[in-house]
Amino acid sequence: MTENKDSISPKQEQAILALLDSKSIREAARKAQVSERQLFRWIKEPVFDAAYRKARAKIFETSVSRLQAVSTKAIDTLEKVLDSKKAHPSTKVSAARCVLENVRKAVELDELSVKLENIERALHEFETKDKRPFGGRRANGS
Numbered sequence: 001m002t003e004n005k006d007s008i009s010p011k012q013e014q015a016i017l018a019l020l021d022s023k024s025i026r027e028a029a030r031k032a033q034v035s036e037r038q039l040f041r042w043i044k045e046p047v048f049d050a051a052y053r054k055a056r057a058k059i060f061e062t063s064v065s066r067l068q069a070v071s072t073k074a075i076d077t078l079e080k081v082l083d084s085k086k087a088h089p090s091t092k093v094s095a096a097r098c099v100l101e102n103v104r105k106a107v108e109l110d111e112l113s114v115k116l117e118n119i120e121r122a123l124h125e126f127e128t129k130d131k132r133p134f135g136g137r138r139a140n141g142s
Helices: 010-020 025-032 036-044 046-083 089-130
Strands: none
Touching: 010 025, 010 036, 010 046, 025 036, 036 046, 046 089
16 A cells, blocks of 8 residues: 555544644554654654644634634723722733733734835835846946
């Protein structure tokens, strides 16, 4: 039986599911019914590693989507705590700190996004300019 080196076997798929659901390689190997040594060998294989990373990325995307779905509730809760006359001052300070830290992170992310867009635009212009004869300059140097 010849195995395609561009895909993983059903046993490797089981191992990836076990890795995603386990706290250790030992536990994953046990769940997948393979030796730890075999699992370590698979992890070093580029095709297996790529499939494992892809599976992890899908789980991460799902988690981010779920967090986005409940973020409005979380903000509402923080707002209620900040506005509450019954909330202890330390609780209000914690809520305020949480809001401010997340606003700071959002602003930083937005600034980084703008910088990245500018870099990508400049790189594109450079690459486009460089494809013309004389690196975008005329033959007479101007």
